[in-house]
Amino acid sequence: MGNKTIVNHYGEAYKKNLSGTDLKKLKVTHKKKSKEAVEYMIESEKKGKKRVLLRERFINVRITETDRSENANEKSEERVIEYGNIFSPVSGQSREPLTVVTKGLAGIGKSVLVQKLIYDWATGAALSEYDFIFSFPFRELSLLSTVKKEISLPDLVKQYYPYIQKCASVLANESIRMLFIFDGLSDGDLEVDFNKHIVYRDVTGAIALGALLVNLIKKELIPTASIWITTRPRTKNNIPPHYISRVTEIKGFPDQEKEDYFRRRCEDQTLAQKMFQVVKKQRNVFFMCSVPAFCSILFSVLETVLKSVDTHDEIPQTLTEVYSHFLVYLILFQEEKLEFMNKDTQVRLLKSKHDSILALGKLSFEKGSIKGCETVLFSEEELKQNNIQLSLVCGGLCKEIEGDKSNYSFVHLAVQEYFAALYVFLAFYNQKKNVLGKSFKLFEKHSYSQICKEACQSAIKDGKGRQEFFLRFLCGLGTAKSQQFLEGLLASDGKNKERDDSKKIAKFLKKTLQANIPPEQTIDILHCLNELNDISALEEIKAAFKSGNFSSGTLSPAQCSALAFVLQMSEESYQELDLSFYKLPSIGIRRLLLTANYFTGIKLSGANIRDSGLKILTDVMQSQDCKLQNVKLDGNNLTHKSCEQLVAALAVNHRIILLDLSDNNIRDKGFILLCNALEGEQCSLQMLSVGGNKLTSSCCKDLATMLGTNKTLVELDLSHNRIGEDGLQELSKALKNENCKLQKLGLNSIFAFEFGIMGTYEDASRAGVICDILKSKNCTLQSLGVANAKLTSDCCARLASVFNTNQTLTELDVSMNELGNDGVTMLLSSLKDSSYKLQKLGLSKTNLTDAWSIDLKATFATLQELAELDLSHNKFTDKSVQSFSEFILSCVKLKTIRLEKNQFSAKGYKTLEDLKTKKDDLQIVGLKT
16 A cells, blocks of 8 residues: 555746735745744743843854764764754755754753754844745644644644745745754654655645644655754654755753853852852763753752852752752742741741642653653643642743643753652652552562662663653662752651662662663663762773773773763873774774863874774864864874865864874875965974875975974974985975974885885985985974985995084984994994984994994993983894993983893893993893893
């Protein structure tokens, strides 16, 4: 059986009914009315609610865009997107109409974002491509569907915008660009089922509201219209992916915006600063402040708590404590008893509201948890039937549904789920009932931990995560501190002396963490442990991370989620996020990279994150909260595409000072992109490593140009590339430029891939280029590495002559060159008479023998600044031990000497080892006794 199709060829018939002049006037009127409808937002305060200007209160939230893979098994990638670009054309689609879905937790700011975009459109600041924007809250549509079983699209629009005349003509006009906004797909009971519907194309025909929305989303009704839908994640109303053009998600306030919220909200800036200091000290509360609705409730609580005389013990530390405070202070506000608050007053008022609170919690629990309503709606009649005081509902806990004043919903989902959890808690402690379903067995000792265990098992089995806060609150209410604050609601018959079940609850939760549960539920369990103030699981994960022994190097998605959570919640200041120990799944990379902004450095050596993983990191690097300074990405199979992402990040992030891209595959194309970026005046990069990236001489001209203009880069490693002599010639021009600030240069193995270039001429030519660089009065190099540069003894005389004129070089590495005794002696000959300040010298694998060591002490007699000397991988035997002993003891500042892979006997090694007793700070690498 196929779907029935109803077609109406409306087109021109409707267009004739609306003149161009009328349409122009209607657009102006609609923008004016839309602006008036959204220019204010409502805020709760002690004396009730007040209107504030949206433009003064709106604070940017972090939004990410998801690239949806056609392969369902592939993990999608995310990148940060500005809220004004949500409707910018999708790549390859030009100006095609879009269907955008924006996800976000309850209270994360979805509705306010809708309000702000409508305001920006109405004032001409955004979305100018649309002639009309129509917005419909799903919660209200749910109520409307109970009143009107069928409705046409024009009638629906006129229900909300009654001033729009000839509505059908507007909707049918294909030249008019329209955006329909459906806010809160997860709210209410309206069924939007794409599997059961009639294909309907009659713009004036009346059908069921759910079917109308399906046909609008499927482009059956108005093919040229764009659609924007906001929803909570994992909602029961799922839209098939092939109908969606773009998926975005609101992540909430970044760290800086959290502080900004309190500053804007509080007129007393001293109090605002005090509030934020309290929030930052409580890491789990600070973490939750990414949710704007939570910030609002927390502000109400702290505003009262911090104005009290002695508030140290009253400051809430968990989500449950914050909402318990919120409930109590809301009741005190309503009774105007806030100024006279004491323990007795608080207990008395809670007792007077006990029945209403319990009944309101029961409504929330039965409609939300049992019937599965994601947003609970209740009428004034239901309040009366359940003996719920209207003053309690209207005093800040709930809000009226616009268009029908007899219906209410909680101010946001977390309040709803708090009341549901509170009802379950009170039913147990006051009546010994388990309202979750299972009855206590005869003679069984009643335990609140059993109820929490049952709720946890049910949530894991369900797997949908619909009740995002219920389980947290349920566990949190099991602590003595939460119960102490709610004392007026608890029975005081003396039977509940030991109400604190937090240890039993925590024990079960930690056991659950050991099971094979999805990553999202791992986070839920860790949140529950936080509510119990049990940080032992977090400490175990943290210790395993610090030691590098986390699951033997292989992290599962659940472990990655747990580790990411721990890193975000930790009050410690980590210097470097080192993930080079681990084998990370793609989802693990995504989760952990999102925590990078909590660190000053990140090390991903060999993590193989590839270009897709780097997109996540560069998005973090572009956020305002990012603290990263050192980024080590060596060995990750990155290409030029990653350089495009890095260039974008470096353009806005001016804190990055070290970037290690060695052993990747960026090639000339990627490196040229980086060079162009480093020419920018605001670039802060000081150290860049691009060794082993298959670079050739083709990129060296751009490199030279960059070095002549960049004012910050002092270290550059070009080792293990193919730049050859042509590249070296280009580089030499830049290094002799007075504007070049480079102090350390790595040129190891830059000729290693050039076969057939052999002989004295080429060797001398390379040495000549290097000498010309070092002799230049403008040369600022302090460190030079030319290991494995195919230098021979024939070119050492020219290099030696440099030391008589160059006074800047303090580090030199000529390792892995066939210099021999004569070559090294020639190279260092000028050191005896110069005032050269060499501190570090590399002579590893240069074919040195015992004959060279005879004059060792005399050779280095004037080098009293020498601190490190590498003589490893040579041919020294015990005959050199005496010479080495005299040299080591005479060289005052020598701290490290490398002698591994030589030909000393055990006796020779023992003699050298004994030198440590005569020189405490000496390190001899490679000794074996």
